[in-house]
Amino acid sequence: MPFHSGFTAIIGRPNVGKSTLLNLLTGQKVSIVSPKPQTTRSRVIGVMNRPGAQIVFVDTPGIHQPRTRLGELMAESIDNALKDIDALLFVADASHLTDKDVSLAESYAQARFPKFLLLNKIDQVTPETLLQAIDRCKRFPYDDVFPVSAKTGEGIDALEYKLLSVMPEGPMYYPEDMPTDQPEQLLCAELIREKALRHLRDEVPHGIGVEILRYEKQGGLRVIDATMYCEKASHKSIIIGKGGQTIREIGSEARQDMEKLTGEHIHLQLFVKVRPGWRDNADDLKTLGYLVKD
Ligand SMILES: Nc1nc2c(ncn2[C@@H]2O[C@H](COP(=O)(O)OP(=O)(O)OP(=O)(O)O)[C@@H](O)[C@H]2O)c(=O)[nH]1
Ligand SMILES: [Mg+2]
Incomplete structure (x- = not known):
C-alpha cells in the first residue's frame, strides 16, 4: 500500500478555536490556546500519524487587520502557510458566525486544493443556530461543511476520515515521534x-x-x-x-x-x-x- 501524506492549513478569524483543533488532531499540546483573540502569532506545525498516512497541520494566527509590524508578520505567516498545501480548513465559530467570517470564507473558496469549512464550538449552539450557520455556508464552493467541537471531539472522526481520503501519495515528512517542529x-x-x-x-x-x-x-x-x-x-x-x-x-x-x-x-x-x-x-x-x- 502506498503511503499518503500532505500539508493542511488551518485558517480563520481570531478565537474561533484553530489551535484547540490543532492540539486535538495532533493528540498533543503543540499550540497555545486562550480566550483572548490573537493568541497564535506565528505558524505552528502539528503532525498527525495514522497507519499508512501522515497529515502535517499548519496552525496560523487569526486573520485580522494588522496595526503593528508584529501584526503584519502574523498576516505574512498566514500567506506563507497557504503555499504548497494539499488541503485547507477554514474554521468559524458556529455559535457566532459573523459577516466577516462569511466574506473571508468566500474569499478562499476559489483555492485549487480541497477545502473544508469547519463550524466549530457546536457544543455551545442550539440545533436551530447550527442549521442556520450551515445554510449560510452551503452556497460556497467548499468540498464539505463539518460541524465540529474541538473541545469535545464531536464531528472530528468524520473530518479526519475525509482529510485522509484527500491526501496524495507522499513521504513521511516528520518522524513519528516528532509532533511539532518547534524547539x-x-x-x-x-x-x-x-x-x-x-x-x-x-x-x-x-x-x-x-x-x-x-x-x-x-x-x-x-x-x-x-x-x-x-x-x-x-x-x-x-x-x-x-x-x-x-x-x-x-x-x-x-x-x-x-x-x-x-x-x-x-x-x-x-x-x-x-x-x-x-x-x-x-x-x-x-x-x-x-x-x-x-
Ligand atoms: N466551547 C468551546 N470552546 C472552544 C472550542 N474550541 C475552542 N474553544 C475555546 O475558544 C477559545 C479560543 O481558542 P483558540 O484555540 O485559542 O482559538 P484560535 O482560533 O487559535 O485563536 P487565535 O490564535 O487568537 O487566532 C479558547 O478559550 C478555547 O478553549 C469548542 O469547540 N467549544
Ligand atoms: Mg491560535
Missing part, C-alpha cells in the same frame, strides 16, 4: 505567554513577548530564566500584581505545563521589562523570534 525552548516561552494571556486583561496581554534568557540543565534540574516584555510601566505593575501575586501565578502554571512537556524538574524565574513599541521594532521582533529575515 522545546520556544514551546516553553509560548507557555509563559499562554498563562499571561489567561491572567491579564484588556490591552496588556497583547503587548507581551517572552524571551528565554537561560535554558540550562543543572544536575537533575532545568533552570529557565525568562523575560516578559510589556509596553508600559503601568502594564509592568499589573503583570507583577499585588505583592507579586500575578507573576507568581503565571510562573507556577507555566512551570507545571513545562514539566509535563519536558518530563524534567524545572526552576523557572520570570522577569518583566518595559519595552515601549517593541511590536514595531525590528530588533526586538528578531530577539523574540518573530522576524526571521532582514
Whole structure:
C-alpha cells in the first residue's frame, strides 16, 4: 500500500478555536490556546500519524487587520502557510458566525486544493443556530461543511476520515515521534505567554513577548530564566500584581505545563521589562523570534 501524506492549513478569524483543533488532531499540546483573540502569532506545525498516512497541520494566527509590524508578520505567516498545501480548513465559530467570517470564507473558496469549512464550538449552539450557520455556508464552493467541537471531539472522526481520503501519495515528512517542529525552548516561552494571556486583561496581554534568557540543565534540574516584555510601566505593575501575586501565578502554571512537556524538574524565574513599541521594532521582533529575515 502506498503511503499518503500532505500539508493542511488551518485558517480563520481570531478565537474561533484553530489551535484547540490543532492540539486535538495532533493528540498533543503543540499550540497555545486562550480566550483572548490573537493568541497564535506565528505558524505552528502539528503532525498527525495514522497507519499508512501522515497529515502535517499548519496552525496560523487569526486573520485580522494588522496595526503593528508584529501584526503584519502574523498576516505574512498566514500567506506563507497557504503555499504548497494539499488541503485547507477554514474554521468559524458556529455559535457566532459573523459577516466577516462569511466574506473571508468566500474569499478562499476559489483555492485549487480541497477545502473544508469547519463550524466549530457546536457544543455551545442550539440545533436551530447550527442549521442556520450551515445554510449560510452551503452556497460556497467548499468540498464539505463539518460541524465540529474541538473541545469535545464531536464531528472530528468524520473530518479526519475525509482529510485522509484527500491526501496524495507522499513521504513521511516528520518522524513519528516528532509532533511539532518547534524547539522545546520556544514551546516553553509560548507557555509563559499562554498563562499571561489567561491572567491579564484588556490591552496588556497583547503587548507581551517572552524571551528565554537561560535554558540550562543543572544536575537533575532545568533552570529557565525568562523575560516578559510589556509596553508600559503601568502594564509592568499589573503583570507583577499585588505583592507579586500575578507573576507568581503565571510562573507556577507555566512551570507545571513545562514539566509535563519536558518530563524534567524545572526552576523557572520570570522577569518583566518595559519595552515601549517593541511590536514595531525590528530588533526586538528578531530577539523574540518573530522576524526571521532582514
Ligand atoms: N466551547 C468551546 N470552546 C472552544 C472550542 N474550541 C475552542 N474553544 C475555546 O475558544 C477559545 C479560543 O481558542 P483558540 O484555540 O485559542 O482559538 P484560535 O482560533 O487559535 O485563536 P487565535 O490564535 O487568537 O487566532 C479558547 O478559550 C478555547 O478553549 C469548542 O469547540 N467549544
Ligand atoms: Mg491560535
